[in-house]
Amino acid sequence: MSEYAAQLSVVLVNELFGELPSQVFQTLAFNGRLSYSGLVHHSNFSPIEIKHSLSILIQQQLVSWYDPDNLGQAFYEANLENSYVLVRSGKYIELLKDRFGDFASGLISDIIVLGHVRIGDLTRTYFPSVDERGPLSEIIASNRPPQNGDKQTVRPDDDVGKVVHTIDELHSAIGDLLGAGLLCLIHASYFRSAADNLAEAEHAVPRDGSIKSKKQQEATWELDMQQKLEDWKYGSKSEIQRLTQSLQRTKRTLDGDQDGLPPKKRKIAHSRSESSHQDTTDREPASSGWLDHNLVVRVNHEKLKTIIRNQQLVALAEESIGTPTSNVYAELLRAAEPQLRKCKNELHIADDDPEIELATLPQVSTDDLKAIKNLTLDPSSLSNAFGMVDPSQVDLGKLLHKRKKPKKRRKSDQSEAAEASVEGSASSDESDKISNQSESDGDKTPDTTPDTTPKTNGATTPSDSLRQHLLLLADQPQRFLIPVPRTKTDLEKWAIPYHDLSNTLLHNAIISITVSRFGPLAGRLIRILAANDNSTKLDEKMLVLLSLIPQKQMRTLLHSMHRAGHIELQEIPKDGSQRRPGMTLFYWFFDPERCRKRMLEETYKTMTRLIQRARVEREAVRGTVEKAERTDVVGREEELLGEGELTALNEWKEKEERIWGEVGRLDELVAVLRDF
Secondary structure (H helix, E strand, C coil): CCHHHHHHHHHHHHHHHCHHHHHHHHHHHHHCCEEHHHHHHHCCCCHHHHHHHHHHHHHCCCEEEECCCCCCCCEEEECHHHHHHHHHHHHHHHHHHHHHCHHHHHHHHHHHHHCEEEHHHHHHHHCHHHCCCCHHHHHHHHHCCCCCCCCCEECCCCCCCCEECCHHHHHHHHHHHHHCCCEEECCHHHHCCHHHHHHHHHHHCCCCCCCCCHHHHHHHHHHHHHHHHHHHHHCCHHHHHHHHHHCHHHHHHHHHCCCCCCHHHHHHHHHHHHHHHCCCCCCCHHHHCCCCCCCEEEECHHHHHHHHHHHHHHHHHHHHCCHHHHHHHHHHHHHHHHHCCCCCCCCCCCCCCHHHHHHCCCEEEHHHHHCCCCCCCCHHHHHHHHCCCCHHHCCHHHHCCCCCCCCCCCHHHHHHHHHHHHHHHHHHHHHHHHHHHHHHHHHHCCCCCCCCCCCCCCCCCHHHHHHHHHHHHHHCCCCCCEEECCCCCCCCEEECCHHHHHHHHHHHHHHHHHHHHHCHHHHHHHHHHCHHHHCCEECHHHHHHHHCCCHHHHHHHHHHHHHCCCCEEEEEECECCECCHHHEEEEEECCHHHHHHHHHHHHHHHHHHHHHHHHHHHHHCHHHHHHHCCCCCCCCHHHHCCHHHHHHHHHHHHHHHHHHHHHHHHHHHHHHHHHC
């Protein structure tokens, strides 16, 4: 990554973990891969201080290490991509709180703070009587209120939250997060860099000698190697499925098995479960339905990136169509989340055959959407989504058929098509006459009764309403969905073109930034140059003709945008021997990849300066802030602080809120420019 990304990572580490780990991280970030002796040589700290810092950084996976020969000579490398995740921790917690509740978000918060954790250590933290308090409990025990023995555990920072009564419920919650992909198992590759994992995968995956074609053998080997890397990083699907299925029996016992019992039998069963729970501290995981205490889990940030991308796509659909249709789209995207293991697929398949390309996209059937309980549709909601548009204006025939390659037409076919068009125009004229006649007849006997029925635009049932919303999403210029027609063997499905939609979000972000910096005319130029798959190169005269901007204003605007890196210039001399300005053609073009990288670097720089500014502002009122953070002062600031201290504290809080709010908005831009 770039210099500005490294500076931002160092500032974030310093903000959360202190000066000593940030200095060690900075040494690795700016000097590259180093051994332990090299790290001691390039830094001014003692070996004990370096070991302490490395333990913290490795626990958070901010530093990767690798011992290639298993001889005790490890090499350390800064992980800049994971260090950026520190700025999104609060956003992730709020996101999970809205979807899974307070307890799940608190559980994820604890795991984010710890980096990665054993199931047994996490269980001891929530239920101290299972074992003696270990070092892990001391880390986060200060954030918890007093617990009532070992029968219930309430999440901290939640006045009204989910109460966990048993270890079975805790392990069931962890299993749900594992099944949803928000948690994943730790593998040895977790502590290695991407290059080291690739080298290990090349040795671990054998080549298939039964394939005679070398090209096909190489392609198969690469796919197997990518699958191995994904299994290392996220855990194999079979292993996750086995763990989640082992908890289903316990979950059914907690939620479903006793619901059908009479009150007396349910009470007896509950008392038996409580009495048996008192002696379950030494039970085997297989017999109790618990997860293995030796399993180590971490937060899957790729899945959280997918959820953030879905939120932005839903916001785009709401802006383009409306709220009812965007709610349908949100449920469809959520139903497709289990099919995605990572947010950004580097191996995007762009095949000439649309059927092959369509098969690689995540798909959700209409019947799956009908089964969603949270999706309640009223046919009258289509009036808000469609407005007063006639349903016949939606070209259903274009959406319900597979896309095919256009074939060359013979002359006879062209003549037949011309005759058909003439006949069609004649028939359309006749239909216009009939409609005009009916309108004239209707004017003679006007109907004065008001129409009180809600406008449903042809949808009479919730099922028809759902399908109309999906067709509307597919008919938009952004192509939110691609319909997959029903066949004899498959149901009607809807494919989600994430790659194209991510490009749409990127294009909108670039246009928005350009307009905010240089005005709406600059956005018009970007749209003109970005036409025809960004391959358009135009000279100044053609740009003046297409954009309708005066030439003098055009030159100033082009020069400013070129200096900012938003557009590029290509010089083509008329005579190769002479490169004079009068004998040179200047062509302007738009390169989205260069523009994206330039904007990303500027965003990193801006975020770094904002965090540094927050630190400077805090130092100005450091004494007051430290006094207000004392445990005996929290909640009693007005009583124990003076008038001047209260004023300075409130001003600092307002500044801090504005600064970190701007950092959060810039993080949304980074997600579009880098992660999607």
